[in-house]
Amino acid sequence: MSTTIGMDIGGTNVRGAIVAEDGTVVREEHRHTPRGFAALSDTILDVVADLRSGPPEVIAVGIGIAALVDFDGRVHFAPNLPGLVNVPLRDQLNEALDLPVVIDNDANVAAWGEAVYGAAAGVRDALLITLGTGIGGGIIAGGALYRGGHGFAAEIGHFTVEPDGPLCACGERGHWEAIASGTALGRMAREAAAAGAAPSILAAAGGHVDAITGYHVTGAVLAGEPDAQQLLDRYAVNVAIGLAGLANILDPTRIVVSGGLIDLGERLLDPVRHAFAGRIEGAALRPAPDIVAATLGDRAGMIGAAALARAER
């Protein structure tokens, strides 16, 4: 059995797994993400060494990283990974490893995982979005990962939907991410609670408005609290506004939603579908994409990175 290693490198954790050809995770290793390029390279090599300390044989390493990565595996910009500015990550790892290394953006490889083994399997044109702290995404076009001219494509959280809207994590104002991420849901909840409109959420946060996060909303929704579902329905409109624009631009046949918020399942997807339906061009006169939940959970990145390494090594 030949396997590949898939790694998912975020601002908090470096995760690696040996993944079989059928997408099964054979073994996993996790580390905290260190600061700086040299330390991160060492941590990646350390995880790879640990994973390779026993069978099965590994034939390539795929890496998804929360960064703008070009086709040469160079990291240009990684807002959550301090010290990684314009560094040749693939070259560095290639020198140290006797294995082919493939590197791409973390959201892209997660999308690829869902496209190969998950909710977008068999779908040639799909859009995958991750609703979490921010909004990530990946575009599957004609059965392949869409990467754009430099490798930077699918930064789908970063288009303006409200010129005077809230500040985005990237520094711009009113991006979709700033009104439709889990972070934005938390802000909406604090505003609602301050206005007396979210008693169950406020209670879940111990009565402290400033302590409210998106997690308190999802908890209250899952507990069946009407005020929380009402807030989620408003949030779902923000999600749908961005999705409709992306559907007009990209025309996917399926939209797959992942990230922490997808734990809400149909409680989230139902109002998203409702708000989305009328908003795409020619809505009543054309087939529209379906909107479904991702199936690989938080291993999508590792599994997708491993699949990409297998395909592109």
Add this chain to the structure above:
Amino acid sequence: MSTTIGMDIGGTNVRGAIVAEDGTVVREEHRHTPRGFAALSDTILDVVADLRSGPPEVIAVGIGIAALVDFDGRVHFAPNLPGLVNVPLRDQLNEALDLPVVIDNDANVAAWGEAVYGAAAGVRDALLITLGTGIGGGIIAGGALYRGGHGFAAEIGHFTVEPDGPLCACGERGHWEAIASGTALGRMAREAAAAGAAPSILAAAGGHVDAITGYHVTGAVLAGEPDAQQLLDRYAVNVAIGLAGLANILDPTRIVVSGGLIDLGERLLDPVRHAFAGRIEGAALRPAPDIVAATLGDRAGMIGAAALARAER
């Protein structure tokens, strides 16, 4: 010499041309666009017959039409072509013609024209936008026309940039088209003139605020009027906001601007580039697309449709 016919079907005119393999227009025919599917089919066939009444030999017909067209050449939705709802245009024409017929969206074929013979020649990943009455566009991805899952992709004017913004021609509110088309420029000019801020534009419209259109702005800009250039600079920010979002999503290496407004040349592109530069993700830390003017003018649609017919017949 084998040639193809390229046609551009809009709400006002049906235009057809015989185009040589090198992109040269050999002969052209124009008609007014009639109302209804049957009349439009007849007009198309009439133009094709006229073009074929002499040499050279024609081997295929390509059609760009202002509509959502699927891969079977079926028109689902055409806001400016009354009576064209869910009609099998390609089948209809195939029955009447002894030539292969290829049909796509008008903006897509115009983009393909620029990609093959114009400002995007040799560029594998490009975004082409048309700033006119509305905003059209086409996406070149990996050297091919990007069509999405149904054939509806690149409706790039239709994503929300201002939830409470002006009404879009499509019926939604605050789409990019509603704040960055030539029509939107006219509205901005009327607002500025009503506030006393656009004296040269008001004078060009005979002193009647309600008579002001985008054409008065472009005329005043070309005449060197500072108040008109100032207005155009504000409008350029609206253009850049949408372009930056599209660049984050699609990552083109070149953006080609066409449509009536490109007559302004650098007077438009300079402020667009300026407003665009800082707005893309990781702006200072990565290569960015260049922004240039289209070169085929209003024949891009016919030339591109002819090229598509040649490639796909």
